[in-house]
Amino acid sequence: MTGVSQATVSLVLNGRDDGTVRIAPETRERVLHAIRTTGYVADPVARRLAARHNRILGVFTYEPVFPAGTGDFYHPFLVGIEECAERLGCDLLLLTSAPVADGHRRIFHDDNRLRLADGCVLLGRTLDRDELARLVAEGQPFVSVGRRDDAGGPVPYVGADYPAATSAVVRRALDAGHTALAYLGQGAGPESHADRMTGFRAALDAAGLPPRHEPTADRSPAELLDTLLATGVTAAVVEEYADGVAIAQLARERGLDVPRDLSILALGDPTRPAATTDLDFTGFRIPRREMGWQAVEVLTGLIEGGPEDVPQLLVPCQPVDGATLASPAAPR
């Protein structure tokens, strides 16, 4: 149409006009006009093959992105991710094709489209260590949403500051006069659990009190509640929101007053569908939307920036006053 070469079109398209390359203003105008009238758009695939990037960010989740039955725990993360991507003019590639093996999706498989994106965001409670290691080894730009321990090298992440948030919650209970606190949950396994336990221990250590731990695995709420009462616990610090709901409900059914007889502190939002309750739990909120947002920020920085130091960011959690913390009643 304009009688110029493909190279010239490419140069105009990319606005290259630095010292090395020059285009006559008149020619540039002609090309731009042709582009406008034809609606020509550079093929993003060829672009990506020839150049470095294509402004596409991969999103890998170990669970379905759009959960059907679960409590939509991941939704807020994705809201943040999308908001930030939209602002930056990036598209999102949801790696939904990942086949399931051993109970979770796998990043690496024989027809993996991850490398089509400039980089990727990883979402999920537990990330496969080997896969993380491979990402690190291959130099794939990526960010984990949620803190991760090293995996063949430091892992870039944007996590929630569970230790600080948990410590703060425990301190509030201490300030209210509690001296018999117990941690209900795994307290180990995924970093997010271990970190809560760390915060729990730190706050109790500082107060010179013993950290009690009641594992929840394979124990019914009734069993747990019995143990708490038998050991004189006045404040239960609950890892999983759903467990807190179950215990609170059971306690009430038994005629106990929550929080007067038993304070219950929830360490974050529900990750499993929980029974509906009118209780407003004292604890903290995970800054999910902001974490998603920050993850994209960090990722794009990683993509554009060179091999700087590994970004590891902890976002503070927002305290929730709630109504499940009170000074312990006099011993009965």
Add this chain to the structure above:
Amino acid sequence: MTGVSQATVSLVLNGRDDGTVRIAPETRERVLHAIRTTGYVADPVARRLAARHNRILGVFTYEPVFPAGTGDFYHPFLVGIEECAERLGCDLLLLTSAPVADGHRRIFHDDNRLRLADGCVLLGRTLDRDELARLVAEGQPFVSVGRRDDAGGPVPYVGADYPAATSAVVRRALDAGHTALAYLGQGAGPESHADRMTGFRAALDAAGLPPRHEPTADRSPAELLDTLLATGVTAAVVEEYADGVAIAQLARERGLDVPRDLSILALGDPTRPAATTDLDFTGFRIPRREMGWQAVEVLTGLIEGGPEDVPQLLVPCQPVDGATLASPAAPR
């Protein structure tokens, strides 16, 4: 490593062993072994450039995919889309980078990554007619979720059968003895609204009754309710769930009994955040998850199949009994 050419690797990788091409089993094994030990994966970008498709489906929404404040009306569609894509081994490309102009996102812009996908699913109440026309003209495989009128040619879609569902609801009201029914809503504009109105008219025509229409734009619930009562309407057929909630609430506040004094029929799920209510509305449910699922099915069919006839699919809605329909009370 194996001393074979790039072409051979490609052939082995793609399992080509039909009549035209032959690979010695021994060679194939050697190559496969090398692939296994190195963990080699074909670059999806180059793959896409050379071949026709890459099993990536675009998802374009005129509103954010992960809505923050709205009632998550679109979520179930996406659940269906993801489920089906996962089953088919497809990844999803969310076209979040589309810039906003005139109040909604635009598919076509100067750095449009749509063509990176094999085809795309369109989601949104109102799709821009010009953009649809351009998609049709360019021969881009796409499917609209929701029926669309022609736009420079027939538009492939997977829609909800609003006419049939609305007719069925109206017939239930007629069977219950109602003779004074009114349609509350736009009844025009987006196809989904016009289709509901069509079903409403059809059912009343068949019964020899006049179809009344009360536009809701710029009218308060109080104004609407006044009009309904003044004109002796006993059953309100409400386009927007949220409007139904507002009117029901107002009616109750005025001492009316819903449904004895006024039946209210809801034509589908909430698309706007609605006030919470304990009322279980009679009406129907939009098969959103299935629509998303079917849209992906249709799209992949379109991509693989040749230029057959344009697929246009209407999925039936699920009736909801609810508790807002009763026989009209004797005139007061």
Add this chain to the structure above:
DNA sequence: TCAAGGTGGTAATACGAATTATCACCGCGA
């Protein structure tokens, strides 16, 4: 011994844009 036919693999090219070395041209001064 030679053509015919079957086997297994490779060289070459396409895909569409980005990049860079190179070139043609012009005006000007020596």
Add this chain to the structure above:
DNA sequence: TCGCGGTGATAATTCGTATTACCACCTTGA
């Protein structure tokens, strides 16, 4: 007239895979 520097655009190459025409080699039968 020759050379030189500045301008503007292009030819050629690259990215990594898919595809196909083609070739070298071997066996077989006459």
